[in-house]
Amino acid sequence: MCLGLIIGAWAATPGRAATGDQGLGDGDDGNRSTPVHVITLFDDLGREIDPAAENPRPVSMRHTCGQCHNYDTIAGGWHFNSRKADPANPDDRPGEPWVLSDAGTRTQIPVSNRGWRGAYRPAELRLSPWQWVKAFGTHYPGGNYGEIKVDPDDEAADPEAIIRQPISGLYEVNCLVCHNADRRQDQGTDAGASMQVARQNYRWVATVGAGLGRVSGTALAIDEFSLPPDPDQITRAIVSQITTTYDKTRFDSVNKVFLDIVRSPPDARCYFCHSTQSIMKNTPAGEVEATGHGAGERTEALAWIHDQDVHLASGLTCTDCHRNGDDHMITRGHEEQSHGGLGHVSTLSCRGCHLGDETADAAAAQKGGRLGAPRPRHAGIPTIHFEELACTACHSGPWPRSELEQVRTARVHKLGLHGKHAANLHLPHVLTPVFARQADGKIAPHKMFWPAFWGTMVGDEVKPMLPQEVALIAAEPLGLNLHTTDRINDWEPLDEETIAQVLGAIAADVPLPEDEQAAKPEAVYIAGGKLYRLDGETLISQDHSAAVPYAWPIAHNVRPATQSLGMDGECADCHDNTSPFFFASVPLDTPVAQKTQDGWIQTLEARPMVAFQEGIRPTYIRWFNWSFVFRPMMKITVLACCGLIAAVLVLYGLKALRCVAAAVSDENESC
């Protein structure tokens, strides 16, 4: 028996030992093949899952993947760590925020805990982790706010979370979202992971998403008063009410399951959360074109007219550039991040990959050309462009047009949900490409939207209110029906009279500060770059820092080199007074409008693109662009002059040579 135990223990021990915080499956043993994952599944109690058991519990990633991988290390990775972001050290390259949008209250608030300028931290919005997951959980790989266990004794805890979290469970990091290459991995349909999120079945998300089993029951629909008071008993009761039925064909004779796990997630996995859709409209002529601002009718099935990123088209994958180690800190690919002195990282930016990084330690990294990246010639492009522009300015995003495109993104607009819970959200109105100056001083294309929200202001500090708070206070003036579940996908115009009424309602509802000396918060509305407030009975609007647009640089899709701005010496792609690069019309997107006999009219004037390019004056750039009209003439003139000078030099040079020859030969011939 002892011998059997020893042999059994030896057989069960993997070839590599765990070291330190590293799990058995972490790190790299040098073999580049993909390890086959025929594994035992574990539930949240750490018990092996038997699909034939009565009321089996759902799969827990922490306990299943955590058998061989350091779950906590992974859970500190880029996709899961925003709640731990240090407010004192914000990341100065803003990214796509989460957006709290609500058409009824005309709200679109950028939310991020990473300290990105213009985005509000969840705590500033009094958005509890529970509310956060409810708002954004469909396009979310788990962990982070989803794994914060609520302490029932915590007075500051969200009461809803205290009651509902034992029912819904924790939303663990769902490793399978990215690493399961099985085509049955389902994030978006009625039978997939996102529906479980919508039902607040967080505990079941991974099981359903991977197609390991079916789940019946909805946590959202369970009345908490029908449950026993003891938390352990609650869980047991829940598991019997929300039943998991495993697909037994997935389990082998020893209850192991083959999961098609890959190191590098397929592009389609990334696309679920990182897609962008251009909103299209039909023109009267029956053609289809990208919308300018204002979005006409969105037409479906136009994906075929768009090309994908040139890198993907040439065979690369997302993870060829956006790499990570065990810590899952994925490289974002921008130069500031990559130029950390590590050669293998520095060349994962556009510049580093194509041109090399002179600061890198490795000689190969200095040369660039990683993964066969061609070295661009940039023929005829003055070098000042490389100081003033990011690579993406000329190479990425949609080709600039006089009117910006309105786009939707997977995370912000919940794209990719199919079936009953499919959304057709139009808010926020994300505009692109906005060529704005970014933190590193270079101009780059951005996606952008104008924040819109109701809030309170003390001094100069504006605090946004959550849409549901506003809806409760001002449902009537806003024309909201709180008893309907119909979704409103886009905002309706809002006249100043309504704004004044809502502000009045908010002002009446705002509690007085405890300190009698303190100023009473003033009700405000932010939209279209303006702050609206009441001065007595009068509504006034003014510029305010809280109203500036939220913009984040884009890198994809990268266009082919032949479709880059300035290709073949086409200076006029930008240096023309009609060029979108400088003079595209950037609308001040706002629901605020005036009702006239001809309909609703927005009074805020659009701004030229150059207004977002700090340091460039519109008048100057007009003059500068205008000078390009004369440039061909100047080139010809100067070259002709040079030709003439050269001819004279040759003529007199030859004459001088004749004189020298004559002088040397002592002839008396005069020069």
Add this chain to the structure above:
Amino acid sequence: MFATISAWVIVITVAVVVVHWFACPVAEKRDWSFGGLVRCKVHVLTMFFLPQELSLVGRLKKLVYLVGLLSFLILFLTGFIPRLCFGQAISGYTLMLHATFAPIFAVCVAIAVVGYAQQCRLTRAEWEWVQRLVSCRWKGLLTDSALGYKLTFWAAAVLVLPLAVSMIISMYPIFGTHGQEVLLVVHQYSALALVVVAILHVYLVMRLKFKTD
């Protein structure tokens, strides 16, 4: 680097001119009186006038020469001042001004080269100067010859070519990034050389005028 080199080269050139002015005076006896200094300044000023005795062609030539000098001055200020004083590359309105006067300068230089080439051709007199230099008969060598302004004239004509062509060619999609950088360097150092040559040329021409007047 370029800014440092430029500053030193320009300072040294001006110093050489000043030293030469005092070391090899045009007149045997200088008039240091107030009236003399005023007369000297007026004389310099009159050099920028178009004398009646000149023919129409002569006046046009001088006009072109003066316009060329003026545009060169503007190009020098717009090109060098940002670098020397602010350590910045030329940009903004300064760049526009620079680019506006560049073709004017090129045209003026072309006309001036055609117009003054015959006058500035090297003759037997210059050959004799070379012979004096070689045979160590150096007395009056630095004051008696027109070789200086003629040589600087031709040197300027030669330098204008890389100066202008380097920038014009960079506007065509021919050279890549490295080529662009090389062209910029060529432009910068040609400009510096031209500045030195121009300072010497104007000085020598003015010396000659003082002498002949």
